Amino acid sequence: MVIFLGDPMQAVFGIFDTGSDLVWVQCNNLAGKNKFPHFNQTNSSKYKAIDCRNKKQCKTSYTKDVQCSTIRGDNSCLYNIGYVDGTASRGVMASDIITMKPNMTVIPNFLFGCSIANPEDTPGIIGAGNSIYSMPRQLYPNDAKFSYCISGIVSDINYVRFGIxxxxxxxxxxxxxxxxxxxxxxxxxxxxxxxxxxxxxxxxxxxxxxxxxxxxxxxxxxxxxxxxxxxxxxxxxxxxxxxxxxxxxxxxxxxxxxxxxxxxxxxxxxxxxxxxxxxxxxxxxxxxxxxxxxxxxxxxxxxxxxxxxxxxxxxxxxxxxxxxxxxxxxxxxxxxxxxxx
Structure with a gap:
């Protein structure tokens, strides 16, 4: 699945997953190791790493996958998520704007993980589970809905529809x-x-x-x-x-x-x-x-x-x-x- 993060917007990719909640993408922390188009956070004017003291965004009580740094003096809000297949991803929680095509709706303060370590064959994960951090709950917090249809024909393009x-x-x-x-x-x-x-x-x-x-x-x-x-x-x-x-x-x-x-x-x-x-x-x-x-x-x-x-x-x-x-x-x-x- 392709999403558009940042200002100016950048196209980044992730696997659509209804069995997890966090959205995370590869960032330029992995420069030289990225196999997929990655998000260069330094090029976005709206990018912000989340401070652990910001409890409105670093919501550690809502998911076990988000924690505060245990290093003294480091107030980073971190994520560390594992999957059934044994793979995992970790990095820093951040916010930026996300642009939804084709109507170009811009949503500010979208929360996501900026990966510093993840499986090389995974571009990112678009978590669509039922959690405040998931894509559908962030896009439409008051009435979250989404639908998708996966074609049996490999060459077909599939779409996910959110909200109305x-x-x-x-x-x-x-x-x-x-x-x-x-x-x-x-x-x-x-x-x-x-x-x-x-x-x-x-x-x-x-x-x-x-x-x-x-x-x-x-x-x-x-x-x-x-x-x-x-x-x-x-x-x-x-x-x-x-x-x-x-x-x-x-x-x-x-x-x-x-x-x-x-x-x-x-x-x-x-x-x-x-x-x-x-x-x-x-x-x-x-x-x-x-x-x-x-x-x-x-x-x-x-x-x-x-x-x-x-x-x-x-x-x-x-x-x-x-x-x-x-x-x-x-x-x-x-x-x-x-x-x-």
Whole structure:
């Protein structure tokens, strides 16, 4: 995703991530090491490093990822954030203006992290979780909304719409929050393979008090992952109907391409919400693995054991709308738009 920071504005890039809250970009502290266009803060007349004593901007009580410097005499407001894949980024918190295209709306005092250390293959992160530091909450603090649609065609350009431009389409799902965590937990009560319920108690998908159990949606996850019990139950239903699966690469549930798909359509995986069933498009769930004869289910066993996450690949060509004020998620299968408005 491209955003425009500074005065004069500079185009910088970041990965859009609904599973985290901070926005951070590569700054010229990494000069000579940047693989992507970086933000040169010294060229912006509006750039300000945030002082830790400024409690309106250095909001350490709202997130564990922002802290004050522990070095005596240093009043820097710092951030240090880690991700599930083991990568991390750290740097200083800063403010500057952000310009939103195409209508060129200018928003002052936008808070973001100016990175001094981050993974070389990550240009930045555009955090869109439910937190005061996230992109949607900063742009529209009183009525935060956003939507996005990821096309299954790699060459297509995808757009994120914020505020009044957000498309809240389709049926809605109640979203649950855990403390100050930015995550979007969905109110899931079960799963289906075609018409068959997998044998898992609804509590397996319920958000727990410690937030370690539940079913999240996260654009930063490439593939869906299921808790240990849910994954085993899903695997069992498929095994009963199609025989023992084969493991190919990182995917545990694979079948030969010529069987049983020649005579039987691919199984449809459904997620049961409180009032309705959302069926995942089989083309987003099953994939032929290279030159092999196997087609694999694009679902992993969760490394967190108890947590389930709906990943981005399973939602290709689905408009996803978030209403943060009212805690609703909207899902609508569609051909993703290729224009901004």
């Amino acid at each position: 431009d957000a498309k809240l389409l389709g049926r809605k799902v109640k979203v649950l929050r855990h403390g100050l965590d930015p995550f979007y937990y969905m109110d899931v009560i079960g799963m289906k393979v075609d018409a068959v319920d997998i044998k898992v108690d609804p509590s397996e998908f319920a958000m727990s008090r410690d937030g370690e159990t539940g079913f999240m949606i996260d654009s930063g996850y490439e593939y869906t992952s299921l808790s240990k019990l849910a994954f085993n139950a899903l695997k069992y239903v498929l095994q009963v109907n199609f025989g023992a699966p084969t493991k190919v690469s990182d995917f545990e549930i694979c079948y030969q391409f010529k069987f049983p798909w020649r005579t039987i359509r691919k199984p449809v995986i459904g997620i049961k919400f409180r009032d309705w069933l959302f069926e995942l498009d089989p083309s987003n769930v099953w994939r032929k693995m290279g030159n092999t004869k196997f087609e694999c289910l694009l679902v992993h066993r969760s490394p967190e054991l108890k947590l389930s996450v709906l990943g981005a690949q399973q939602l290709f060509d689905v408009n996803i709308g978030h209403d943060l004020k009212n805690n609703f998620l909207y899902l609508q299968p569609m051909k993703c738009p290729t224009t901004a408005f």
